[in-house]
Amino acid sequence: MTDQGYRRRLSALLSADVEGYSRLMRDDEEATIRTVTTFRAAITNLVQQYRGRVVDSPGDNILAEFTSVVDAVNGAVEIQRELAERNLELPENRRMNWRIGINLGDVIEDGERIYGDGVNVAARMEGLAEGGGICLSGTVFDAIENKVGLEYEFLGEQTVKNIPKPIRAYRVLSYPGAAAHRVLKAKRAVGHKWRKIGLAAAMAAAVAAVVVVWYCWLRSPSIKPVAKKPPAAKAQALPLPDKPSIVVLPFVNMTGDPKQEYFSDGMTEAITRGLSRVPKLFVIARNSAFVYKGKAVKVQQVGRDLGVRYVLEGSVQRSANRVRITAQLIDARTGRHLWSQKYDRPLKDIFALQDEITMKIMTAMQINLTEGEQARLRAERASTQNLEAYELYLQGVAHIRRSNKAANAVGRKLLQRAIKLDPKFSAAYGWLGFAHLYDFMWGWTKDRRASLMSAARYARQALALNPRQDVALFALGAIYLLARRYDKALATLERAVALNPNSADAWLGLAMFNYYLSNYRRALAAINRALRLNPFPTPLYYHILGMVRRGLGQYHQAIVAYKKALALNPRFQFAYYGLVRSYVRLGRLAEARAALAGLLRINPDFSMTTVNRLPYKDPAMKKAAIEAFKKARLKK
Numbered sequence: 001m002t003d004q005g006y007r008r009r010l011s012a013l014l015s016a017d018v019e020g021y022s023r024l025m026r027d028d029e030e031a032t033i034r035t036v037t038t039f040r041a042a043i044t045n046l047v048q049q050y051r052g053r054v055v056d057s058p059g060d061n062i063l064a065e066f067t068s069v070v071d072a073v074n075g076a077v078e079i080q081r082e083l084a085e086r087n088l089e090l091p092e093n094r095r096m097n098w099r100i101g102i103n104l105g106d107v108i109e110d111g112e113r114i115y116g117d118g119v120n121v122a123a124r125m126e127g128l129a130e131g132g133g134i135c136l137s138g139t140v141f142d143a144i145e146n147k148v149g150l151e152y153e154f155l156g157e158q159t160v161k162n163i164p165k166p167i168r169a170y171r172v173l174s175y176p177g178a179a180a181h182r183v184l185k186a187k188r189a190v191g192h193k194w195r196k197i198g199l200a201a202a203m204a205a206a207v208a209a210v211v212v213v214w215y216c217w218l219r220s221p222s223i224k225p226v227a228k229k230p231p232a233a234k235a236q237a238l239p240l241p242d243k244p245s246i247v248v249l250p251f252v253n254m255t256g257d258p259k260q261e262y263f264s265d266g267m268t269e270a271i272t273r274g275l276s277r278v279p280k281l282f283v284i285a286r287n288s289a290f291v292y293k294g295k296a297v298k299v300q301q302v303g304r305d306l307g308v309r310y311v312l313e314g315s316v317q318r319s320a321n322r323v324r325i326t327a328q329l330i331d332a333r334t335g336r337h338l339w340s341q342k343y344d345r346p347l348k349d350i351f352a353l354q355d356e357i358t359m360k361i362m363t364a365m366q367i368n369l370t371e372g373e374q375a376r377l378r379a380e381r382a383s384t385q386n387l388e389a390y391e392l393y394l395q396g397v398a399h400i401r402r403s404n405k406a407a408n409a410v411g412r413k414l415l416q417r418a419i420k421l422d423p424k425f426s427a428a429y430g431w432l433g434f435a436h437l438y439d440f441m442w443g444w445t446k447d448r449r450a451s452l453m454s455a456a457r458y459a460r461q462a463l464a465l466n467p468r469q470d471v472a473l474f475a476l477g478a479i480y481l482l483a484r485r486y487d488k489a490l491a492t493l494e495r496a497v498a499l500n501p502n503s504a505d506a507w508l509g510l511a512m513f514n515y516y517l518s519n520y521r522r523a524l525a526a527i528n529r530a531l532r533l534n535p536f537p538t539p540l541y542y543h544i545l546g547m548v549r550r551g552l553g554q555y556h557q558a559i560v561a562y563k564k565a566l567a568l569n570p571r572f573q574f575a576y577y578g579l580v581r582s583y584v585r586l587g588r589l590a591e592a593r594a595a596l597a598g599l600l601r602i603n604p605d606f607s608m609t610t611v612n613r614l615p616y617k618d619p620a621m622k623k624a625a626i627e628a629f630k631k632a633r634l635k636k
C-alpha cells in the first residue's frame with residue numbers, strides 16, 4: 001500500500017476522551033449522553049476559538065487539529081478550565097472528567113480526515129493523562145517549553161501500544177487539579193509510612209492539618225491559580241487600600257536562558273519582600289503577581305484586578321560579571337511613569353542595587369523612612385554580602401519550591417553550600433529548616449524524627465542570627481503545632497505576621513491556627529486579610545475561609561467558599577471534607593454523602609482515623625467532626 005496522492009503535513013493534534021465513561025453510561029445512559037453532547041459542544045467551541053478544528057468526535061472521543069502547537073496547548077488548558085466549572089453544576093457521581101493528550105507530528109490528509117502516527121501518539125498521550133488533566137509528547141514540550149507560562153512534570157520515556165519507540169511524556173501541572181496532584185500522591189505515601197513506623201498519633205494529626213500551609217508557602221510561583229477567565233476579565237475593580245499600594249510584576253529574564261529564571265525571579269522576590277516589610281505600604285502577594293508572568297498586560301487592568309495604585313515592572317539581563325536591570329514604576333490609574341531607571345552594574349553590586357531600587361520606589365510613592373527603618377530593611381534583606389552564597393541560596397529556594405523529593409534534596413545541598421560559604425547567612429538556615437520539614441512531612445527520608453529535629457535546629461539557628469527572620473519563625477511555629485504546643489505556635493506565627501504584615505501566606509497560617517484554637521473571629525479577620533493581599537489565591541485560601549465560616553456557624557457561606565476552591569481545583573480533597581461537615585449541619589445528608597463519595601474517590605485512604613487525628617484544641621470540636629462523618633456514612 002502506498003500513500004501516493006495523499007497530502008502530508010505537520011500538525012498539532014489534540015485527542016480527548018472521558019475518564020470512566022463506561023461507568024457513567026452504565027449508571028444512566030440518557031444523562032450521560034446529554035452531558036457528553038453538551039461538553040463536546042463546549043470543547044468544539046473552544047477549539048475553534050483557538051484556531052483549530054474538530055476532525056472527529058465519535059462517542060466520548062474528540063480529535064482536533066491545530067496549525068499552532070501553542071494554540072493547541074493554550075486551548076487544552078482553557079478546555080479543562082471550562083469543563084471544571086461545568087462539572088460543578090453536576091452531582092458528584094455524574095461529573096465528567098476529560099483526559100487530553102497533545103502531540104506534534106506528521107499526518108496524512110484524506111479529505112476531511114487525518115491519519116498517521118502523529119494521531120496515534122496523541123491518543124497514547126491521552127491515555128497517560130488523568131481525569132481533568134493534560135499530557136504532552138516530547139515534541140510538544142520541546143516546542144512550547146519557553147513559550148507558554150505553565151509548569152510540567154516529566155513522566156519519563158513511555159512505551160505505548162503500536163508505537164515502536166518509547167515516547168517522552170510530560171504532565172501539565174497548571175490545569176485545574178494539577179497543583180495538588182503531587183501533594184496528594186505524596187501525602188498518601190506518607191500515610192502508609194506513618195502507619196508502618198508507628199509515629200505518635202498527636203504528631204500525625206498535626207501533619208494532616210498543617211501540610212497544606214507548607215505547600216502554599218513553598219509552592220513554585222509558576223504554578224498559577226486557575227480560573228475560567230484570565231485576571232484581565234475580572235468584572236469589578238477592587239477598592240484601593242487606605243495606604244500606598246503596589247504589586248511587583250515578575251521581572252523579565254532577558255538572558256534567553258531559561259536556567260537563569262531563578263535570578264530574575266529572585267530579583268522580583270527580593271524587591272517584593274523589601275517592600276512587604278514596610279508597614280506603611282500595602283504589597284500584593286507574589287502568588288497573585290506571578291499570574292501575569294509571561295503575559296502582555298496593561299498596568300491599568302492590573303491595578304483594577306489587584307486593587308493597587310502602583311505597578312512595578314522590569315527586566316534582568318545577566319552576562320559574565322555584570323547585570324543590567326531596567327525598572328519602572330507606573331501609576332495604574334493614569335498609566336503615567338513615575339520613575340524609571342536603567343542600571344548596568346558589576347554583579348557584585350546586586351545587593352546594593354536591590355536596596356537602591358527599593359528605596360527609589362518608596363521615594364516615588366512619597367514614603368519616607370527614618371534612618372533606622374532604612375538600616376533595618378537593609379539588614380533583613382538576605383543577610384549576606386557573599387555573592388556566590390546568595391546565588392546558591394536563590395537556586396536552593398527555587399528547587400525547594402518545586403515540591404518534589406529530588407528537587408528538595410538538591411535544594412538542601414545548595415543551601416548547605418551557601419551556609420558553608422557564609423556561616424552567618426540566616427535566610428539560608430531558615431529555608432534549610434523548611435527543606436528538612438518537607439522531608440519529614442512527605443516521608444522523603446529514612447529517619448523522619450531526625451529530619452524534624454534538623455528542621456527545628458536550623459530554624460533556631462536562623463533566629464539566633466536574626467530574630468526577625470520570618471521564614472524561620474513560620475517554620476518554628478508550625479513545628480510547635482506539630483507538638484500541639486498551641487499557644488507557643490500561635491505566638492510564634494503572630495510574630496512572623498508582625499515582622500511581615502504583607503505576607504498573605506503568614507496571615508493564612510494565622511487564620512488556620514486560630515481556627516483550631518476555636519478563635520473564629522480572629523481567624524476570619526486573618527483570612528480576609530490574606531485574601532485581600534492575594535486576590536488570585538490558591539484553593540487553600542477558600543478552603544480555610546470555608547473552615548472559619550463553618551466554625552462561626554455560617555454553613556451556607558462555608559459551602560460557597562468550598563465550591564470556589566473546587567472551581568479552582570476539582571480534586572482539592574480538603575474542600576470535599578468541608579462540604580461533608582457543612583451539609584450535615586444543614587441536614588442535607590444526601591449532599592453530604594455525595595461530597596464524601598467525591599472525597600473518597602480522590603483519597604481512598606481517608607477514614608475515621610484521619611478525622612480523629614485532626615488537632616482541635618477543644619475535644620468537642622473533634623467529637624462533632626466524628627459525628628458528622630458517621631451521619632455521612634463513612635464506613636471505615
